[in-house]
Each structure stands twice: as structure tokens, then as C-alpha cells.
Amino acid sequence: MTGEDRAMPVLYLSHGAPPLADHPRWPGELAAWAGALPRPRAVLVVSAHWETAPIALGATTVTPLVYDFGGFEKRYYDVTYAAPGAPELAAEVRALLSGPGTTVQDFPDRGLDHGAYVPLKEMYPDADVPILQLSIPTLDPRALLEVGRKLAPLRAQGVLIVGSGFFTHNLRAMTGDDEHAYSFTVEFDQWGREALAANDIDALLNFRHTAPGAKLAHPRTEHFAPLFVALGAGESDLGTVRTVIDGYWFGMARRSIQLG
Numbered sequence: 001m002t003g004e005d006r007a008m009p010v011l012y013l014s015h016g017a018p019p020l021a022d023h024p025r026w027p028g029e030l031a032a033w034a035g036a037l038p039r040p041r042a043v044l045v046v047s048a049h050w051e052t053a054p055i056a057l058g059a060t061t062v063t064p065l066v067y068d069f070g071g072f073e074k075r076y077y078d079v080t081y082a083a084p085g086a087p088e089l090a091a092e093v094r095a096l097l098s099g100p101g102t103t104v105q106d107f108p109d110r111g112l113d114h115g116a117y118v119p120l121k122e123m124y125p126d127a128d129v130p131i132l133q134l135s136i137p138t139l140d141p142r143a144l145l146e147v148g149r150k151l152a153p154l155r156a157q158g159v160l161i162v163g164s165g166f167f168t169h170n171l172r173a174m175t176g177d178d179e180h181a182y183s184f185t186v187e188f189d190q191w192g193r194e195a196l197a198a199n200d201i202d203a204l205l206n207f208r209h210t211a212p213g214a215k216l217a218h219p220r221t222e223h224f225a226p227l228f229v230a231l232g233a234g235e236s237d238l239g240t241v242r243t244v245i246d247g248y249w250f251g252m253a254r255r256s257i258q259l260g
Contacts, residue, residue: 007155009260010234012163018076034123041158042130047115048165056105058133060085063111086130148232163226167255168217175251184213189253234259
């Protein structure tokens, strides 16, 4: 089955740092997830690691990756992922998002950052699926939900929309293994699971006030922000939302979901 046979699902995934590739389970979980999906015509990814306003499109040709991290072993900077660009998709995104008072910027020299290429390299290791990255123009959940709504028609055109962040993200609360997490992380993760299962979008949109431990789970909210793009794009399939990957990575919740 190809993505053109039915509307593509929408994903929000917790992408991990470059050592994700060394995790005993995560690469296999991502590969299995991709294998269960319809084959996409292209992937549109919104990563927590690119905040630019007005909203912007990354390179539409094969461009060197953005190694936007520091302090890791050299081998992580030697990783390559020469996935094709997606100029046709860029034109479609520009048409959907442009309007009176709204412009879409182009950054033709910006390659995929680690929020995009780290998980996608595990999902599509042959680098044969065109990929386009879209910036986060704001951290306002309602505005991001609207961005997702505008992008939703791409699903019927075989485009896999992926929000890439981390379900909790507090680097000061990292633990030494994948089995233990601080109580506020566990409480936030459980709250999020229940809110998603109940399709309680209002609670999710107001998570800074409704979720337990929100300010500790997300001292800054850029890693939760891609969830709202995904929820907007998958709004017609909210009743199908399901967790595909869960558990913890050094104390951070790696909950990843699918709609549709």
C-alpha cells in the first residue's frame, strides 16, 4: 500500500539525542513503526530544534546535515543522511500556509537537524524518501494547532507529517538509566497519556496550567510544541490516537503517538 491509497497517518515522536542509534530498543521500535505505515510520498517534519518566524522551509535539495549538538563523540558528527529534497512538497506547503499577512521563508542552505534526521534515519535507513523540514514559528499551542490544520490536506497526497520533540524535556532532570524518572516526569507523562486518550485537546492546549509538573517537565516548551502541529494535522482522526512507543530515556518520557 502507498500513501496515495488513503490519507497518511500523522506522528508525534520523541526523537532522542544522537545516541538514540545506540539504544537497545529504540531503533528497532522506530523501524517497526515505519514498516507498519503506508509508504509516504514524502515526509514533512517539524523539529523542536528549528524555531524561526515567520515560518520557514528548509533545503529542498540534498544539503549537509545540521549537527546542532555538542560534547558527543566524533562518530556522531560523521553521520550522513542524504535523503532527497522535496521541492514539490515545498510548493504545496507554501500554498497552504501563505495568505494575507502571512509569508513563508526559504532557507535553501539549511539541512536537516538532529530532531529530523536522527529518527528518520532509523525509520527510512535507505534515505530514499524525500524530506522537507518546517520551522516552528511560535510556541503558542493554539497557533501551532492552526498550522497543523492548514497542513492537513497534504495527508491525502501521501505526505507523512511528523512532529519531532520529546514528551518531557528537562536536561537537569536526567537520570542514569532508562528505568527511573523523577516523579514530575512520570506524572506529566501519565497526564498526557490520559488527555490524549480522552481527546481532551483543551487540556493539552492549556498544559502549562492543567498538567502536573508542567514547568518542571518542560522548563521551555519547544519539545512539546510539535505535538500541536501533529494534533492539528490529525484532527479528523483524534479518535484513533494511540501510543506507539513509551517508557523513558535517561529520565525523559519518550511517548510517541500516531493519529490515523
